Amino acid sequence: MSSAQVDHAAAPPAAGVPTPSAFGEKSGGRAVKDVTARVVMWLAFGIAVVPLVWILGSTLVKGGHMLVDSVWWTNSQSGITSRRVGGGAVHAIQGTLIQAAVTAAMSVPVGVLTAVYLVEYGRGRLARTVSFMVDILTGIPSIVAGLFIYALWVTTLGFQRVAFAVTLALAMLMIPTIVRSTEEMLKLVPNELREASYALGVPKWKTIMKIVVPTAFSGIVTGVLLGLARVMGETAPLIILGPYTKVIATDLFDGLMATLPTMINQDRTEALQPALDRVWGASLTLILLVFMLNLLGRFVGRFSKVKG
Amino acid sequence: MTGRSTVDEDPRHPLGGDRASTGRLGDRIFGGLATTSGILIVVLVTLVGVFLLWQAVPSLLKNEANFLLSREWSPSGANPRFGILELAWGTLITSVIAMIIAVPLGVAVALFITQYAPPWLSKPAASTIDLLAAVPSIVYGFWGLNIAGQYFQPVLSGIDGALGWLPVFEDQGTSAKSTLAFAGMILAIMILPIVTAISREVFAQVPTTHKEGALALGATRWEMIRVAVLPYGKPGVISAAMLGLGRALGETLAVLILLSTLSANADWSFSIFNGGSTFASRIAQGAGEFDTPQKTGAYIAAGLVLFVVTFVVNATARIVIDRRKAFTE
Numbered sequence: 001m002s003s004a005q006v007d008h009a010a011a012p013p014a015a016g017v018p019t020p021s022a023f024g025e026k027s028g029g030r031a032v033k034d035v036t037a038r039v040v041m042w043l044a045f046g047i048a049v050v051p052l053v054w055i056l057g058s059t060l061v062k063g064g065h066m067l068v069d070s071v072w073w074t075n076s077q078s079g080i081t082s083r084r085v086g087g088g089a090v091h092a093i094q095g096t097l098i099q100a101a102v103t104a105a106m107s108v109p110v111g112v113l114t115a116v117y118l119v120e121y122g123r124g125r126l127a128r129t130v131s132f133m134v135d136i137l138t139g140i141p142s143i144v145a146g147l148f149i150y151a152l153w154v155t156t157l158g159f160q161r162v163a164f165a166v167t168l169a170l171a172m173l174m175i176p177t178i179v180r181s182t183e184e185m186l187k188l189v190p191n192e193l194r195e196a197s198y199a200l201g202v203p204k205w206k207t208i209m210k211i212v213v214p215t216a217f218s219g220i221v222t223g224v225l226l227g228l229a230r231v232m233g234e235t236a237p238l239i240i241l242g243p244y245t246k247v248i249a250t251d252l253f254d255g256l257m258a259t260l261p262t263m264i265n266q267d268r269t270e271a272l273q274p275a276l277d278r279v280w281g282a283s284l285t286l287i288l289l290v291f292m293l294n295l296l297g298r299f300v301g302r303f304s305k306v307k308g
Numbered sequence: 309m310t311g312r313s314t315v316d317e318d319p320r321h322p323l324g325g326d327r328a329s330t331g332r333l334g335d336r337i338f339g340g341l342a343t344t345s346g347i348l349i350v351v352l353v354t355l356v357g358v359f360l361l362w363q364a365v366p367s368l369l370k371n372e373a374n375f376l377l378s379r380e381w382s383p384s385g386a387n388p389r390f391g392i393l394e395l396a397w398g399t400l401i402t403s404v405i406a407m408i409i410a411v412p413l414g415v416a417v418a419l420f421i422t423q424y425a426p427p428w429l430s431k432p433a434a435s436t437i438d439l440l441a442a443v444p445s446i447v448y449g450f451w452g453l454n455i456a457g458q459y460f461q462p463v464l465s466g467i468d469g470a471l472g473w474l475p476v477f478e479d480q481g482t483s484a485k486s487t488l489a490f491a492g493m494i495l496a497i498m499i500l501p502i503v504t505a506i507s508r509e510v511f512a513q514v515p516t517t518h519k520e521g522a523l524a525l526g527a528t529r530w531e532m533i534r535v536a537v538l539p540y541g542k543p544g545v546i547s548a549a550m551l552g553l554g555r556a557l558g559e560t561l562a563v564l565i566l567l568s569t570l571s572a573n574a575d576w577s578f579s580i581f582n583g584g585s586t587f588a589s590r591i592a593q594g595a596g597e598f599d600t601p602q603k604t605g606a607y608i609a610a611g612l613v614l615f616v617v618t619f620v621v622n623a624t625a626r627i628v629i630d631r632r633k634a635f636t637e
Contacts, residue, residue, distance in 0.1 A: 023527050030528055037530035041424045044416030045433060048504070051456075051497045052440050055447065058455045113345035121342050130346040132626065133353045139551070139622030140356065140615065141558020143588045146595075147611040148356045151363045155604060172352065179349075205338030233444025236560035236588065240595040261561075264446050268565065283447045290442045298435070 059284045066281025067288075077246035077258075082267065082275035089282055091248040092263040096289070099163055099242075099259060100232050102252060103170040108224055110171075111178025112213075118179070119186040120208055138176040145172045146237030153241070161241050163249075163257040169237035174227045181223025185216035188306035219304040225297030229290045235261035260286040360612040367605025375609065380572070381590070383606030390606045392613055394570065398488060398584035399614075402563060403556040405492025405580065406499055410556075411549045413496070414503030421504075422511040423533055434508060441501035449565030452494045457485020457566070464489070464581055480582040486568035489580040494562050499552035506551065510544025511537055543628050550625030554618045560588040569593070587614040 024030070066072050075088035118131055149169040153159050189212050197207040213220070238259055244266045245256035263282045267275040370388055373380050378391025421434050461484040468479040484490060514537050522532040538545075568583035585593070591607050591614075598604040 023525065023531050030531070034528035034530040037533070038424060041416055041420040044413055045420045045425075048413060048417050048437055048440070048500060052436065052443070054456065055443055055451050058451060059447065110345050110348060113342045114349055117342035117346040121339055122346060126343075126346070129350055132623075133350045135626050136353050136619055136622055137349060139554040139618050139625075140353075141554075141560070141588060141618055143558060143560045143591050144356070144360075144611050144615045144618070147591060147608055148359055150598065150604075151359045151608060152355075154598075155363060155601060156359070175349065203332055203335050205335045208338070229442060233442070233446075235444065235446045236592060239561075239592050240598075261444060261446050264450065265561075268446075268450050279450065283444075283450060286444055287442070287447060290444065291439070294439065294442050 056287070059280060059287060063277070063280030063282075063284035066277055067284060072281060072285075076248045077263075077278075078248075080246065082270050082272045085274045085277075087278070089260065089263060089278070089285055091246065092258045092260045092282060093285060093289075094248060094250070095163070095257040095259040096232060096261075096286070098250065098252070099167050099170065099257070100228055102164070102167040103174055103231055104224060104228055106167065106171040107174040107178055107227070111175045111224075111227075112182050112220060114175070114179045115182035115186055116208060116213075118183055120204075120212070134176050134179050137172065138180065140172065141236075142169075142173055142234050143236040143240070145169045146240040148172070149237065150240050160254075161243060162251075162253050162255070163242055164252040166238055166242040166257075166259075167252070169241055170231045170234060173234060173237075174231045177227035177230060178223055181226065182216070182220050185219035185223065185304070185306060186212060188219070189215045190306075215305050218300050219306060222297045222301035222304070225293050225300065229293035229297065232293065233261065233286060233290050235265060238262050239265060260289070356615065357612075360608050360615060363601070364605050364609035364612050367602050368609055370602060371606070379576070381606075382572075383603045384600065388602060388606065390609075392587070392610055395585055395587045395590050395610060396613075398567070398589075399557055399586040399617075401488050401580055401584075402492040402495055402586060403553055405489060406495035406556045407549060407553055409493060409496035410499045410503050410552055411545075414500050414548070414552070415507050415545055417500070417504045418507035418511050419533060419537070421508050423529070423537065434505075437501050437504050439501075440497065444561075445498065445559060446561040446565070448494055448498055449562035452490065452562065452566050453485055456494075457483075457490060460484040460487075460490045460493070468581065475578045476580055478577065478579040478581065480577055480579050482568055482581060482583045484581075486566060486583055487581045488567065488584050491563050491566045492580070494566060495556045495559055498559060498562065499555050502555055503548045503552045506548035507541065507545050510541040510548075514540045543631060547625040547628045550621055550628065554621045554625070557586075557618050557621065558588055558614060559586075560592050564589040564592045587611070 069088075071086065072088040072090075073093075074090055075086075076091035077087040077089075078091075080087035114130065114134070118127060118134075121127075122130060146169050149165050149172070150161075153165040153168065154161060159165070193211050193215060194207055197211050198204070202210075238261055242259065242262060243256050244262040245258050247258075249255055249257045251257075260282050264279050264286070267279045270276055270279070367383065367388065368375060371390055372387050373389035373391050375391050377393055378389065379394045380389045380391055381394075382388065383390045417437060421430055421437075425433055464479065464484040464487065467477050471477040472479060480487075518536040518540065519532055522536045523529075527535065563586050567585060567589060569585055570583050587610050591611055594603075594607045598607065
């Protein structure tokens, strides 16, 4: 054993004495780099927050006064022109909510069942294909989903452009997000629960319905709400499939139905102030709706019995 | 969001597969329903490809211009002439600009959240970045055009003054907020939450032993990140970038609102300070005039190209993720 090693082990390096390190001697350059990196990371986060604060700020300042007026929540734009102040967004809010509800009603069963298939049943080539296709569906641009439904609904089947066609396109975008989030949650359910259920002679489908899904329930709800928040702000399929109208409409299969995104799209090129005010108001309303769904989703997620 | 697959044989699921099924009616119905839903998704994606192709082909056959290399876009009439060169360029350049900004920034933000932020800040910071994804695309576009765009004019003039002799940075006289460069910047903000979320997830999975090992050897925090965190997270960052790219390629409304379209006889320019169109923005623009099958077919052909490109990008991301799994498990 060399004396140098013994010395080193005996006397811990005093302050200022270079520490032997696999990364080289302690030097000013290394410290500077470390500090620079730290500053850059903090700065990056600061930069990333700027647009969020800026967008929320400008929408709030420019659209906030529209929302405090109760007319905004009770009236439609029926009979209002770009030149006139007044009218509300209730037709668009209602349309957005109706379409979101119908979209969810279609997507949730398909999405949850597909996730159940992938986690509880699927093995082998089919399951791998399904999983791959879910990923592809996640990546499909919303405008392509709109085009596909147009090609199917209008060109091939010969129907009109109605709200139901919009919900079909939105469901295409929502299903994959539900599949993925539900899948994650089902995977977190401990296998012991399933085994205990099987040991009691409970059939597999009842085990899934009464044990697995309820255990993961709030996590699944979170996924649905976040998926809903995502499709609510979608505009591209609506431009192709769901033209704007100024009046309240509730029929999914006949006539036009207004939504908040199409309301923004309708007047966004206007130069007149009353119309622009309404665009900012509709933007703020839409952002608030989406944020509320996001927050609600996260809140529900807190009660999840299984943690990610 | 990373699309982890559950289909590989997993020793933790000894009762997986259908072995636990009793084979009774209830089990057969429920298992059948679940499998049908899975198959439905496969059918759906296949149908998208088939339908778009089926409706695009008649128009493509009638097209008198080269579909891939022409800049013209007049899909109606007896002699339709349309090509996607300009759309491909606009889509490519806006997405590339978005990636150049969003990937380094997203990785830095993810590192901030997982390695630098104090514990009390880490979670709120992550949620804040996630909220960027909650702002609808159309609001980004409207905000960019009316509020943020004016501040890009001096940036454009500055870059043009310094590097304007390069064709890429040549000032084309287009208003700064309507250029490909600014549309790319807005796209960067929109894909930032995706890049951050996925990078964050992989950085958080770096084994503590790797990090502590580096620190014990005398590494500074930055050196620890360079030798332990980044190499481990690399495949995750690559797939995050690909998924972000997939989103940027198909973004419609923000780009539609911002970009000024070029006139049919404008000179070709490689400048990022020029107007233009992307696949998605051109389709959205034409959405009001889908009156004849031939005209619609031309737009659907453009949509088909976009579908194929995003398919390839997303499939690549998926393969990269699966490779990483093979190494780490």
